[in-house]
Amino acid sequence: MKKLILLAVLLPVICVFAQNKAADPDLVKRTEEWFKNNPNSMPHWMTPDELERINEIGKGFIETQPPVGPVRQTAEFERMQSVLIRNPFGIPVDFIKQLSLVTDVVTIVATTNIRRTVINTYLSAGIDTSKCDFLLAPSDSYWTRDYGPWYVVDGNNTVGICDFIYNRPRPNDDDIPVQMAPFLNEPLYGMRVSHTGGNYMTDGMGISASTQIVYEESLSQLGVSAEEVDQKMNDYLGIHTYHVVQDPNDTYIDHIDCWGKFLDVDKILIREVPSSHPQYDEIEATAAYFASQISSYGNNYQLFRVNTPNNEPYTNSLILNDHVFVPIMGTAYDAAALAVYEAAMPGYTITGVLNNTATPWESTDALHCRTRGTIDKEMLNIYHVAQVLNKDSSGDYGINAKIVSYGSHTITSAQLIYKVNEGDWITLPMTLSKDNYTAVIPHQASGSQISYYIHAEDNSGRVENHPFIGQADPHRFTLTGGLEAPLNLTVTSSLNSALLDWDPVAGASVYRIYRSADPYSGFVFLNTSGTDSYTDTTVSAANKYFYYVTAGDTK
Structure with a gap:
């Protein structure tokens, strides 16, 4: 049976080799050797026969409408x-x-x-x-x-x-x-x-x-x-x-x-x-x-x-x-x-x-x-933009996450677990407001390093952390003097772009722009700007977008 399968695969290929005078001899040899050892699988590369049939790629493919956004x-x-x-x-x-x-x-x-x-x-x-x-x-x-x-x-x-x-x-x-x-x-x-x-x-x-x-x-x-x-x-x-x-x-x-x-x-x-x-x-x-x-x-x-x-x-x-x-x-x-x-x-x-x-x-x-x-189609998803950049030590530190069950299960627990420097781990409950879970780490001294992760459970028995591995490799940020947040952010939209402007911040050499489809959560880093404006060219007129901007002194 194995020999029959080998012949069934190889015969058409051999015919093409004979017809295709321009076929790369090394490719022909490599392909023949492959089928001798692997009669039940095409090779990773395109065979000489396939190179003659590139026009068949995509034949009959039906493109659908995209998923409902944001995707x-x-x-x-x-x-x-x-x-x-x-x-x-x-x-x-x-x-x-x-x-x-x-x-x-x-x-x-x-x-x-x-x-x-x-x-x-x-x-x-x-x-x-x-x-x-x-x-x-x-x-x-x-x-x-x-x-x-x-x-x-x-x-x-x-x-x-x-x-x-x-x-x-x-x-x-x-x-x-x-x-x-x-x-x-x-x-x-x-x-x-x-x-x-x-x-x-x-x-x-x-x-x-x-x-x-x-x-x-x-x-x-x-x-x-x-x-x-x-x-x-x-x-x-x-x-x-x-x-x-x-x-x-x-x-x-x-x-x-x-x-x-x-x-x-x-x-x-x-x-x-x-x-x-x-x-x-x-x-x-x-x-x-x-x-x-x-x-x-x-x-x-x-x-x-x-x-x-x-x-x-x-x-x-x-x-x-x-x-x-x-x-x-x-x-x-x-x-x-x-x-x-x-x-x-x-x-x-x-x-x-x-x-x-x-x-x-x-x-x-x-x-x-x-x-x-x-x-996992019923995943318990924790969507969170991790805080990994240095932060101003002058106030408290809010941690936000969007926690959703893709299986429509009930969220039974959401916790922020953090420690300061090499201290003990401290657990804070995260409170829900408009699909956004929040907890606040209280003010700490400048120079402190905050390590944290988010822990969630639902009534299907699913348990997840962010980052995925949790306490073994938590998110970390260090507290410094910091820069003020940019003020007076404005957005001017057109058909396929959005122009952002804000007041410059003294001492800032770079601004980081974040975007979300939700005003309360889900913000994702979009790009940086060296000036007090930025044009987002990846927008669609059919969607709403929300932005915030942070200032930094290094890239």
Whole structure:
């Protein structure tokens, strides 16, 4: 049977090779070798046959209206109810068992007979099959990260799926988000952008990043311009700041997860190589770029580096609730890579994962590429712009959060837990006013460091913290003399922009602008300005916006 499948896959490819005289001989050889070892999955790259069928990408795709705003795309480091994988597998079965100990596992299978076979495999491996579910659908490959669904939350706090056009002519893979929508009983939205999940990371608060292929392929495959891509990202995903950069690795795949990863809203991991590495300058320039950018919390990104001297895929990891699974290679560099994650993500369980199967980890394809978290559709969400910048010590310190159950469950507890310097943790109840929970930390002496996190519970039994890991890695800010808040903020709106003006503040060299669709909560860092005005060009005439501005003496 295996040989028959191999012939069924290879024969059409061989015919195309014979017809396509211009096919790259190295690509032909690499593709033939792939199918000899992996007859049940397309490779990560486009085959010579697929390169001849690029015009099929997006064929039959139906773009829908965007979700009702304001829309928010969820991040990898939020609560997941399951993880999506595909059979035939691209990951070791013992790793699937590890996943099942953290959350449920959904496996894509082509037939009911295959489902029975997979269940038997799971039982033999000691996997609790009560934590396993199956999506019965055809697929072309095991890269569920690349073609799997993206999750969004609309203005009614309903979780849905945003489908994009997969940047490969693989109709079965491209259809998986469409199949997942009824499987999860979630609404489906279609965004006409050529994309792939391995080339995307987002912070859950309106900032995302990709390499340049999202622009290049959307234009060449669909005729969608870079400006149109940006607008669609805003309309369908709520992305107001999209960092699109050149791929510093300069590989065939051009995926961002081969060199970088958001670990949290204001934390980013980027690979590091020796100065003798051919891509050293490009990688360092990319690291410097992100280190200079402002996160949704208003601070510069905390930059973490992981040494990859032999192009190890250490950034190609999976964050799954309070666990992080890191691909390791069985070399002397593994321990240092795991130590970087432990330093960057205190409180998380960091686990190295070897892959000695016929589909080993590669520099351009590893653990993250072959898994995809499924957001908890009834998540207890704590939306909070963390206070991480220095604050004026002259008054009290209000902490605000919007706490919502996406499952419409009742919030039973909301607490602010804080400490001053190395003192004891103090718990304050948060009071609710117009969907906004607030607690006030009393005045403390200048020079004090405040550490805090928010804790919430609902009557479904869900318990969440912000930041996700809670007390092990709390938010922190330091009290200083500070600057006064800008006065007399005015907003002058036009069709597609809003002009903000305010009184200058003595000693201020930078102003930070925050925006929300709600006057009481949900404010997200938008941008900085070096003057006493700013023009917001990411607005829509159909929506209302609220702003506030802070002053600072450094960027």
